[in-house]
Amino acid sequence: MAKGPSNSGETPDDGSALGASDRSPSLDPNEAAIYVDGLAKTFGSGESAVTAVKDVSLTVAPGEVVGLLGPNGAGKTTTIKSILGLILPDAGTVRVHGIDVHANPRAAYEYVDAMLEGARNDYWRLTVRENLRYFAAIRGQDPDAVSERHDELLEHLDLAEKADTAVRDLSRGMKQKVSLASVLAGDISVAFLDEPTLGLDIESSLKLRTELRRLAEERGLTLVISSHDMDVIEDVCDRVVIMNDGRVVVDDTVEDLLAGFETKGYRISVRGVTDEVLADLQERFDLTDVQRTDDRLRFEVAADTETFYRLTDTMEANNLDVASVETVQPDLAEAFVEMTNGTRETSRVNEDGASTAQKAPTGLSPAGDGGDQR
Template sequence: MTQPVVEVKNLKKSYKKRKTKAYITAVDDISFTVNKGEILGLLGPNGAGKTTTIKMICGLVVPDSGSILINNTDNQKKRLRAREHISAVLEGNRNLYWRLTVRENLEYFAGNRGKSRKEVSAQIDELLEQFHLQDKENELVNRLSRGMQQKLAIAVAMLANTEVILLDEPTLGIDIETGYEVREILRDIVREQKKTIIITSHDMDVIEDLCERTVIINNGKIVTDDRVENLLKLFEVRAYSIKLGGHLSKEQHDTLLQKFPQLVYTPDTYQSMLEVDLTKSEAIYDLFDVLKLEQIPVDTIDRKTINFEQVFMKIVKGENEYALPERV
């Protein structure tokens, strides 16, 4: 059995509303684990409790109840020791000192962890090469592009040599080319150094590309904890594209729409298309019955390609009617 590197158990956190005595529950009894060498996507819409969860994992916010173990160390009872096992890049380039050069930033943050310039000199050289920052090592950070700043912030986190790295929006605001470069660097970090990475992002392409598993939080609770490929398959079987042999009459269209309100009809010059996302995969048989009853000719039927952004939106809207898989 794989020993989790991060264990979140029954975590709760409430905040008092301003100017009132009422409390709002930000995180409501959530539990999940992250295994060694895993890239986990921790997702949720704004106000879902994701940011509070992140801050509790980093030790920046104290939970009301529950526990967080980082490499089997309780981050409340042994906070400093737990922090030795996790580093974070929160809000991207705000983790850097803008009036220091690239190399000076790396040396400064290494010093914060008690390491001398001499001790980390070789490691800094390796990171500058790995992140393609050699030509910018003597450049002030405030003169770098957003992409360069983001890469440096991740390099700073890597310098700590922790088992767990938490990255908050690692590709936010950077160009497409740099975004792909960052993704490849992160894959190398996991593949070669067996690091564990937790990523939060609103870029679902990044999550789909990098993460094997995702935990989605909404209204303070975990609504999904599953492999990305499982979630894609789950919704793929419910999304269909149907090419018709002719056009629908108004009566046929109204009948279909009454039974399947989510259906989209696109008339074309010669053929027409029906696109429909079904709540349950077996509902396709009900659709066939209506098409047959209304004598609507069907040329082809295909499953629609669905991306993870669509999956995320469906889950947040409550369209995933399945139980959370048990974590072993």
């Protein structure tokens, strides 16, 4: 079993925060598996200073699976390394299961591990099982005492047959799974996984997603996953945190995030459209991907329900023959691009913050209640 919330007997010392923000995450620091409040970090000084993280607050409940996304340079790695105690922030509090990571790094380290850069953490000359034993041992566990759990892990990750093979002789996808198994071998309760499905074929990727959900649901493992594969995020994560320019710009369930896209799209195919009618439609509606073939016109249109009815009325009034209408659902990849390119992200945190917090099944707050993000 993954370790439960703080059993160290340590009482969080709220006064110890490094200039904690007045915008505190809603989950109690003792209840949260991960508690970050007002995190800030600038590298270098003077003209060459780079502010990597500006004022990041987030909480993750035990057993929750969160996707951490953002474009290059958004501040994800700095945030993760700060939670792991690898970077000392300029300001902010970071706790793992109630333990202040910077005041008590060794105690916090008992609970947390990370697979940050793919399959680099393993010893390629050792066999798969030897790697697991090694990583359990450096976490202070007797490898013989946990061998049954390791067998189970190997079984679930489809690595049992390769248990006695040297890691260097495995395929890239297999190495990736060994890397994950090594992180989990130490019986930690919080894991950061960077691109966990990289190099896996579809079947292995799907199996791994199922396994990650099982570990979260059955063992209460808390996971923070970053991936460029939005399908993985959609499949595995309860919640998505999107960072941009050193800040959290979205903190929401995948479902609510997509539901927030009021304007869905439609793909329409229609006959009998003259150039004049097309010009009129283009002036009145947001048509994209317009293609004409023979007598048929195909286009996409971004429209809420009301606009869609106005469009169908217009088409009817012009005696157009509608051949087909399909809805185009927004997906997470689209949402991500919009949230990190446009201005929408700031309004989402500011306007939706409170209501999202109520809707979220975990009862966690989104990215604080605005504060400096305004």
